[in-house]
Amino acid sequence: MQRLDIEAPAAGGVAVEIDGVGKRYQGVEAVRAISLSIAPGEFVSLLGPSGCGKTTTLRMIAGLEVPDSGTINIGGTVVNSTPPWSRGIGMVFQSYALFPHMTVFENIAFGLKMRGEPAQNIKTAVNDVMELVHLSELPDRLPSQLSGGQRQRVALARALVIKPRVLLLDEPLGALDRKLREQMQVELKLIQRQAGVTTVLVTHDQEEALTLSDRIVVMSSGQIVQIGSPSDIYSRPANQFVADFVGMSNLMRARTALVEGNRVSVRFPNGRSYIAQNDVSVAHPCDVDVFVRPESIKLVRRPDASSAKLSGTVEHIVYAGASTYAHVSAGLEKPVLVCLNQKQLDASAVGIGDHLSLDWDEADSLLMPALVDKCARRTS
Ligand SMILES: Nc1ncnc2c1ncn2[C@@H]1O[C@H](COP(=O)(O)OP(=O)(O)OP(=O)(O)O)[C@@H](O)[C@H]1O
Numbered sequence: 001m002q003r004l005d006i007e008a009p010a011a012g013g014v015a016v017e018i019d020g021v022g023k024r025y026q027g028v029e030a031v032r033a034i035s036l037s038i039a040p041g042e043f044v045s046l047l048g049p050s051g052c053g054k055t056t057t058l059r060m061i062a063g064l065e066v067p068d069s070g071t072i073n074i075g076g077t078v079v080n081s082t083p084p085w086s087r088g089i090g091m092v093f094q095s096y097a098l099f100p101h102m103t104v105f106e107n108i109a110f111g112l113k114m115r116g117e118p119a120q121n122i123k124t125a126v127n128d129v130m131e132l133v134h135l136s137e138l139p140d141r142l143p144s145q146l147s148g149g150q151r152q153r154v155a156l157a158r159a160l161v162i163k164p165r166v167l168l169l170d171e172p173l174g175a176l177d178r179k180l181r182e183q184m185q186v187e188l189k190l191i192q193r194q195a196g197v198t199t200v201l202v203t204h205d206q207e208e209a210l211t212l213s214d215r216i217v218v219m220s221s222g223q224i225v226q227i228g229s230p231s232d233i234y235s236r237p238a239n240q241f242v243a244d245f246v247g248m249s250n251l252m253r254a255r256t257a258l259v260e261g262n263r264v265s266v267r268f269p270n271g272r273s274y275i276a277q278n279d280v281s282v283a284h285p286c287d288v289d290v291f292v293r294p295e296s297i298k299l300v301r302r303p304d305a306s307s308a309k310l311s312g313t314v315e316h317i318v319y320a321g322a323s324t325y326a327h328v329s330a331g332l333e334k335p336v337l338v339c340l341n342q343k344q345l346d347a348s349a350v351g352i353g354d355h356l357s358l359d360w361d362e363a364d365s366l367l368m369p370a371l372v373d374k375c376a377r378r379t380s
């Protein structure tokens with residue numbers, strides 16, 4: 001692996017500070033007064049569904065869009081009126097935006113040429129970065145003679161070669177096939193770690209965000225819904241939207257039967273109830289969703305196990321490569337999704353029609369008020 005000699009970040013401080021930044025296009029509120037601090041060297045992903053404002057946010061950091069409100073600070077300076085080329089950023093676009101009449105080498109060298117770097121320095125830097133992204137064999141090709149994945153790698157190389165203070169990536173690996181994408185993810189992470197370059201990645205691919213990021217910013221309808229480490233986002237989603245968008249989840253509708261501090265007795269529509277620990281103050285009575293990941297649910301052979309929270313019948317079994325999922329009908333609105341992983345005793349013996357008990361550890365579940373505003377307030 002090459003060592004890209006990008007200036008190491010200063011310890012502490014803030015590399016990028018977004019404060020109350022909003023953007024509206026002809027009646028569409030693309031981004032609604034968002035605030036976010038990114039530490040030097042941090043890898044942050046903006047994750048969310050199509051149209052939630054990820055690209056608009058990135059383009060405002062880059063200086064390609066002007067915010068209607070708020071300030072953007074890069075490296076301690078407010079850059080709202082600084083042109084893109086003076087912000088010290090490298091960017092890879094959702095569309096490759098390569099110069100069609102220039103070769104791979106010339107495309108990558110462009111930024112350094114514009115800066116007036118000596119030809120020998122440019123040659124060395126471009127060769128290093130071409131090796132890094134596996135393009136050393138193709139310096140003389142034109143973009144029209146490359147595959148989509150190769151074009152994307154030229155775009156990445158072109159952003160890295162200028163040794164940016166902040167690297168902005170908009171779905172940079174989206175065009176690659178799965179295997180190459182996974183390989184490039186590992187490489188991208190290694191490059192980023194080695195160089196310590198502050199990186200903001202836009203993606204709607206939750207696996208990519210979980211794999212690459214130090215922190216994930218989940219967005220919906222122009223707003224930030226949650227900011228946290230990949231494990232926070234995965235195991236402590238802030239609400240049903242995050243739980244549903246990131247990974248597979250069960251959101252089982254129930255109703256409070258009794259609330260005493262953080263101990264909440266919940267009753268499922270099938271009449272089963274149990275006492276849950278909760279860090280949300282829940283009004284009573286109130287509808288709640290019990291959140292549990294499919295891999296956190298344990299199957300118990302005895303259908304009447306008194307300690308188990310639910311019981312049900314296996315409706316379908318879906319084989320998904322590394323994991324197999326059972327859909328268990330337990331008298332709730334939707335079947336409960338259970339991952340038949342190594343945790344499950346005799347998982348291979350689970351079959352359609354089996355009647356089983358379902359259980360989970362309290363630490364692996366969350367209660368989410370169904371009507372957030374009316375029924376609850378966060379206490380922690
Ligand atoms: N130049 C524009 N003019 C008008 N509306 C725009 C413009 N650019 C973006 N929008 C709208 O702003 C909203 C946010 O768009 P944005 O491109 O930031 O979404 P995104 O999260 O990057 O989505 P995707 O994952 O599809 O790329 C969308 O409703 C989009 O239609």
Ligand SMILES: [Mg+2]
Pocket residue numbers: 054055056094170202
């Ligand atoms: Mg986009």
